[in-house]
Amino acid sequence: MIDVIHIVLFTFLAVIAIAIIRLRDLFAAVMLMGIFSLLSASLFTVMDAVDVAFTEAAVGAGVSTILMLATLSLTHSSESTRYARPRPMALVAVVLTGAALVYATFDMPRYGDPAAPIHHHVADHYIEDTDDEIGVPNMVTAILASYRGYDTWGETAVIFTACVGVMMLLGGARTFYRWRHREEDEPEEAGEAS
């Protein structure tokens, strides 16, 4: 039963990814990207990562889609095909990279293997001791906020930096620049208006 769910979700994801490549309408591509995020959230649930799933559903499918739609409303909503041409070298590069990655997976432990090294380094300690040491039943929360708290702090720093960047690009600094250069701009704008 769980295999059927895997197959259906993976098939949908592959079909949507190919559709995104082929679509020229950016609005449709952004919508498909939202569906892609939501389907991957379902797949994360099947793979036992419930916290990742709801973050992906809220942030990946929600916030990203809104940001992209806002960008489309400020720019253009369809892709120009003026220069569109097949790119054989891109396909070759992608196929070679994919082949190298598939070759690398032969060294990996099988999917779901409980003896894989990833499960026997610090994960054992987290699973056995979080209840005594932290007292939170959800291990993901306990690790995120306590054992790996510095990671989360670094994440906050990254988000802050990105916020500052977005504000510099679209917010106050630009308005200030325009105000400083208003004398040079004004005659030009007046000329356009008349």
Added chain:
Amino acid sequence: MFEGGLYPYWIVIFLMMTGLYVVISRDNLVKKVIGLNIFQVSVIMFYVAMGKVRGGTAPIEAEGFTIYSNPLPHVLMLTAIVVGVATTALALSLVVRINEAYATIEEDEIRELEREEEA
């Protein structure tokens, strides 16, 4: 069929490569950002797939369960999702600024405009 095989990794690699193809073969900047997003979601899926344990359940302590999937990749990927949205926001605001400066978001048209400006 899936548990005990390598198929999930291969499908994830396929998705990753479609994202990479969009990034390198399309000139539209918003399309490139979409491609980057596909790539990022696939990488997250790869990590989560590695954390899955056969017969395990979601890593939330409960009576009657002894086998849990590995919570560590989940934590790392939570961070990655949020950071990914922050970088997407920054990339998209750069796209908006480029559109204001050049009135286009196609990379080859921008390059042509720059060449005309130089000439």
